[in-house]
Amino acid sequence: xxxxxxxRILITIPTILVVISITWVLIKLAPGNFYSGEKxxxxxxxxxxxxxxxxxxxxxxxxGKTMWGIIRLDFGTSLRYQGQSVxxxxxxxxxxxxxxxxxxxxxxxxxxxxxxxxxxxxxNSKYDYISMAVAMLGISIPNFVLGPILVLIFSLSxxxxxxxxxxxxxxxxxxxxxxTLSAIYMAYIARLTRAGxxxxxxxxxxxxxxxxxLSERDVVIRHALRGGLMPVVSYTGPALAFLLTGTVxxxxxxxxxxxxxxxxxxxxxxxxxxxxxxxxxxxxxxxLMNLLVDIAYAYLDPRVRYQ
Amino acid sequence: xxxxxxxxxxxxVLLASLAYSNYSCAVVSSKEDFFGSTTPPERNILRYVTGxxxxxxxxxxxxxxxxxxxxxALFEGLVEYDSKTLSPVPALAERWHVNNDSSEFTFHLRTNxxxxxxxxxxxxxxxxxxxxxxxKETASRNAYLMAYIKNAQAYNQQQVFVxxxxxxxxxxxxxxxxxxxxxxxxxxxxxxxxxxxxxxxxDTTPDPDTAFHHQxxxxxxxxxPGDEKSRTKLLNVNTKLKAAVDGKEFVPVKGExxxxxxxxxxxxxxxxxxxxxxxxxxxxxxxxxxxxxxxxEAYGNKWALAEHIVSCGPFKVKMWKPYDKLVVERxxxxxxxxxxxxxxxxxxxxxxNTAVMNMYKVGELDAMYNHAVPNAWLHLMKYKKDYMEGAExxxxxxxxxxxxxxxxNAKVRKAFNLAIDKVAYSExxxxxxxxxxxxxxxxxxxxxxxKGATFNAAEARxxxxxxxxxxxxxxxxxxxxxxxxxxxxxxxxTQAANxxxxxxxxxxxxxxxxxxxxxxNMEWKTFLESKQxxxxxxFSRGSWSADYMDPFTFLSLFYTAGxxxxxxxxxxxxxxxxxxxxxxxxxxxYHLLAKAEEYLIENQPIIPIDSPSVNWMxxxxxxxxxxxxxxxxxxxxxxxxxxRAKWDYSTPSLDAE
Numbered sequence: 001x002x003x004x005x006x007x008r009i010l011i012t013i014p015t016i017l018v019v020i021s022i023t024w025v026l027i028k029l030a031p032g033n034f035y036s037g038e039k040x041x042x043x044x045x046x047x048x049x050x051x052x053x054x055x056x057x058x059x060x061x062x063x064g065k066t067m068w069g070i071i072r073l074d075f076g077t078s079l080r081y082q083g084q085s086v087x088x089x090x091x092x093x094x095x096x097x098x099x100x101x102x103x104x105x106x107x108x109x110x111x112x113x114x115x116x117x118x119x120x121x122x123x124n125s126k127y128d129y130i131s132m133a134v135a136m137l138g139i140s141i142p143n144f145v146l147g148p149i150l151v152l153i154f155s156l157s158x159x160x161x162x163x164x165x166x167x168x169x170x171x172x173x174x175x176x177x178x179x180t181l182s183a184i185y186m187a188y189i190a191r192l193t194r195a196g197x198x199x200x201x202x203x204x205x206x207x208x209x210x211x212x213x214l215s216e217r218d219v220v221i222r223h224a225l226r227g228g229l230m231p232v233v234s235y236t237g238p239a240l241a242f243l244l245t246g247t248v249x250x251x252x253x254x255x256x257x258x259x260x261x262x263x264x265x266x267x268x269x270x271x272x273x274x275x276x277x278x279x280x281x282x283x284x285x286x287x288l289m290n291l292l293v294d295i296a297y298a299y300l301d302p303r304v305r306y307q
Numbered sequence: 308x309x310x311x312x313x314x315x316x317x318x319x320v321l322l323a324s325l326a327y328s329n330y331s332c333a334v335v336s337s338k339e340d341f342f343g344s345t346t347p348p349e350r351n352i353l354r355y356v357t358g359x360x361x362x363x364x365x366x367x368x369x370x371x372x373x374x375x376x377x378x379x380a381l382f383e384g385l386v387e388y389d390s391k392t393l394s395p396v397p398a399l400a401e402r403w404h405v406n407n408d409s410s411e412f413t414f415h416l417r418t419n420x421x422x423x424x425x426x427x428x429x430x431x432x433x434x435x436x437x438x439x440x441x442x443k444e445t446a447s448r449n450a451y452l453m454a455y456i457k458n459a460q461a462y463n464q465q466q467v468f469v470x471x472x473x474x475x476x477x478x479x480x481x482x483x484x485x486x487x488x489x490x491x492x493x494x495x496x497x498x499x500x501x502x503x504x505x506x507x508x509x510d511t512t513p514d515p516d517t518a519f520h521h522q523x524x525x526x527x528x529x530x531x532p533g534d535e536k537s538r539t540k541l542l543n544v545n546t547k548l549k550a551a552v553d554g555k556e557f558v559p560v561k562g563e564x565x566x567x568x569x570x571x572x573x574x575x576x577x578x579x580x581x582x583x584x585x586x587x588x589x590x591x592x593x594x595x596x597x598x599x600x601x602x603x604e605a606y607g608n609k610w611a612l613a614e615h616i617v618s619c620g621p622f623k624v625k626m627w628k629p630y631d632k633l634v635v636e637r638x639x640x641x642x643x644x645x646x647x648x649x650x651x652x653x654x655x656x657x658x659x660n661t662a663v664m665n666m667y668k669v670g671e672l673d674a675m676y677n678h679a680v681p682n683a684w685l686h687l688m689k690y691k692k693d694y695m696e697g698a699e700x701x702x703x704x705x706x707x708x709x710x711x712x713x714x715x716n717a718k719v720r721k722a723f724n725l726a727i728d729k730v731a732y733s734e735x736x737x738x739x740x741x742x743x744x745x746x747x748x749x750x751x752x753x754x755x756x757x758k759g760a761t762f763n764a765a766e767a768r769x770x771x772x773x774x775x776x777x778x779x780x781x782x783x784x785x786x787x788x789x790x791x792x793x794x795x796x797x798x799x800x801t802q803a804a805n806x807x808x809x810x811x812x813x814x815x816x817x818x819x820x821x822x823x824x825x826x827x828n829m830e831w832k833t834f835l836e837s838k839q840x841x842x843x844x845x846f847s848r849g850s851w852s853a854d855y856m857d858p859f860t861f862l863s864l865f866y867t868a869g870x871x872x873x874x875x876x877x878x879x880x881x882x883x884x885x886x887x888x889x890x891x892x893x894x895x896x897y898h899l900l901a902k903a904e905e906y907l908i909e910n911q912p913i914i915p916i917d918s919p920s921v922n923w924m925x926x927x928x929x930x931x932x933x934x935x936x937x938x939x940x941x942x943x944x945x946x947x948x949x950x951r952a953k954w955d956y957s958t959p960s961l962d963a964e
Binding site: 030031032033035036037038039040041042044045048049051052077080081082083084089092093148151155156159162163164165166252253254255257261262265268269270 | 343359360362363365368370443444446447448450451463464465607608609610611612628629630631655657658659661662665666668669671830831832833835836837838839849850851867870872
């Protein structure tokens with residue numbers, strides 16, 4: 001097991017460096033600069049700006065500087081946001097994205113697994129149809145539609161909840177973004193659970209368990225659920241990585257100071273260090289999550305462990 | 308799908324849509340006077356959205372309007388904008404003298420100006436600010452606004468003077484450039500017999516005289532590029548200059564050379580390279596606001612972060628969480644702190660207009676920035692008593708790439724202008740007024756703006772025919788222009804609203820000229836790059852808001868090469884502007900500027916489209932905020948009125964009380 005983990009981590013490092021190199025090249029190829037605006041700058045001022053930020057250096061020096069920074073986990077200073085270090089920006093916005101993302105995922109897990117299990121156990125009953133219809137809606141309504149509808153109902157008409165902004169954790173401001181964000185995951189998890197459970201419920205070992213005379217409760221909770229949740233577990237890794245690192249649409253609709261918002265703005269602003277920093281961070285999180293999923297898999301499914 | 312399942316889903320969808328339409332109806336049919344809550348905040352605070360996240364709190368860095376409003380809370384300059392007219396009013400300078408041709412300005416500072424850390428503000432702070440904001444190290448994008456100051460541009464561009472090592476004399480600009488304008492009063496030797504200032508009955512003590520003052524009153528020195536490569540290139544084409552420079556030494560232009568001096572502890576004198584009657588109004592711009600030398604030198608580009616910032620405006624930073632909120636509080640050190648009415652201002656950086664409107668409705672916002680009301684909401688908001696609308700010092704126009712055929716032909720450009728019905732366009736856009744010239748109509752009192760051509764489709768087709776692209780009428784009444792090259796296009800940055808506008812123009816040209824102009828959308832920075840490099844054949848969108856309240860802020864877009872994005876530059880036009888600015892009589896100057904504007908629209912490097920209106924909302928209890936043409940608010944006059952009788956029940960008037 002330990003060898004497995006170490007080997008996976010070692011593979012991760014070159015992957016991250018490749019991801020960053022590709023990002024770096026793409027930024028350099030993209031037209032426009034962080035300082036370009038509606039008003040065209042006199043060439044002399046443009047030259048001063050390029051010198052000030054080291055953009056006049058040969059490409060290999062700029063690339064080397066970026067890579068050396070990544071290795072030391074120092075992502076440099078933002079070009080657009082004068083004097084703010086990328087590390088500070090990530091440290092400040094990550095908790096916002098993570099709070100919303102994790103809460104949304106927990107909610108999605110609770111509701112999704114429950115609804116999915118019920119649907120599977122009572123296959124073709126009205127419970128099954130209702131939960132799957134709702135799940136279908138959850139998957140097909142994009143969150144830029146769901147978010148404003150929730151705001152319209154709960155903030156603008158009923159005045160129950162604030163329509164947007166971050167007021168720390170925990171606060172009432174979290175309710176709507178978490179609901180909006182969790183909908184699609186909730187729906188997806190419900191469908192995954194249902195499919196997984198249906199498959200497991202028909203398998204031999206469940207039949208064995210039933211034949212042994214175990215109560216239905218034990219069969220479901222101890223045996224079926226454990227096997228039926230495997231698809232959900234493998235889905236959790238990438239899903240959590242994306243949720244942690246921010247979701248652009250929800251952060252925009254609810255004006256949350258999260259990482260997703262920064263990422264989009266950084267790309268639009270051609271803010272090179274900030275883009276690279278966030279890409280590196282997301283890549284690391286994603287790879288770490290996948291590693292954790294693999295470990296969890298090995299724990300949950302004996303077949304994986306013995307291979 | 309089984310029918311039972313289908314029925315359930317259908318039922319749910321119907322229920323949901325019913326609920327939705329109910330709620331939207333609730334908004335639509337609302338007959339309320341105001342939009343949403345009108346409960347004032349409990350404390351004396353204002354909650355405002357100024358737009359996107361600020362780039363920096365350093366007033367030299369950003370050139371955006373969202374930041375300009377933050378800087379107005381945190382920093383003060385020699386003058387400040389008037390809340391209604393935006394004309395310059397005393398700020399850290401309590402009074403000033405302007406010489407007779409507006410080429411030299413003497414400012415007397417108030418002696419009680421203080422930084423937020425308690426340090427006094429004196430003339431040296433302004434000298435430092437001007438030099439620092441022009442320096443290569445600051446690399447300010449706003450530095451071009453300071454170019455009127457003597458030697459400022461040469462310093463900013465790292466140029467060199469040329470000195471004769473034997474005599475110590477500098478070469479002069481006028482000896483090498485026949486078109487160099489005569490020296491203004493501020494650049495001619497001081498004549499002790501007559502004062503270049505009109506006598507001021509209220510203040511008879513003469514302004515302090517200094518050696519530097521005399522030095523500024525000498526003819527403008529010749530400056531050459533600082534780097535050897537471009538200098539050699541320049542000298543190789545100009546043999547006269549090359550011969551004169553031979554054997555001379557090059558002296559870099561330094562910050563000490565620019566025309567700003569501390570004549571004494573509380574007197575700042577600014578010498579300009581040309582007469583600039585609009586310069587006083589320009590001085591309220593952010594790049595002229597005082598920055599704290601000690602903090603800048605101690606913390607470099609981190610000085611404007613919340614932990615280091617030292618400010619000099621009516622408010623100081625209390626808390627700054629980027630992309631979340633900036634809280635400023637009344638600064639007790641501010642010279643006029645007693646008259647600052649608000650305790651705090653919360654600035655929220657929010658990009659999404661719908662989010663802004665939502666917060667405003669539920670009463671979490673007291674006012675919002677210009678154009679935050681989404682277009683689709685206008686027909687509802689226009690009738691609310693808290694909706695603000697007024698003339699804006701801005702224009703919208705189409706940029707034409709005049710360097711590529713067929714649009715390098717002025718007749719073709721005119722035809723495209725004549726073929727657009729701008730009145731219909733303005734009715735469609737709701738908040739704009741049709742524009743035929745290049746300055747916003749009626750914005751500058753006393754300025755007789757020229758009238759450009761209005762919609763005339765027949766004339767447009769005739770012009771196009773004269774240019775060699777005959778337009779023929781089809782049997783069904785439509786037009787076509789078979790010989791017109793089909794690579795002419797309209798580029799715009801990707802956004803639903805821009806697309807609709809582009810399609811509108813496309814339809815006009817199709818209908819009136821029979822020409823289909825291709826549309827090409829691109830991401831914002833790519834769009835800017837294409838514009839800058841003239842890498843398109845046809846039209847693109849342009850807009851400009853005034854940097855100061857004078858027609859020249861618009862007309863000067865065609866003053867410097869490459870700045871307008873059209874490729875059009877005409878020495879005659881530049882000469883006309885120069886001549887106007889040298890004219891002392893304001894009426895005559897305006898007349899000459901109008902002539903230049905007429906010449907500009909005659910040449911049609913742009914197609915004027917409209918002048919927009921400011922449109923935003925503020926709660927009725929917010930007082931002291933006016934829909935002025937630049938949407939810039941001197942925050943110290945803003946307050947929360949708790950007496951309902953004194954609320955604003957309509958757009959407050961911009962007339963003096």
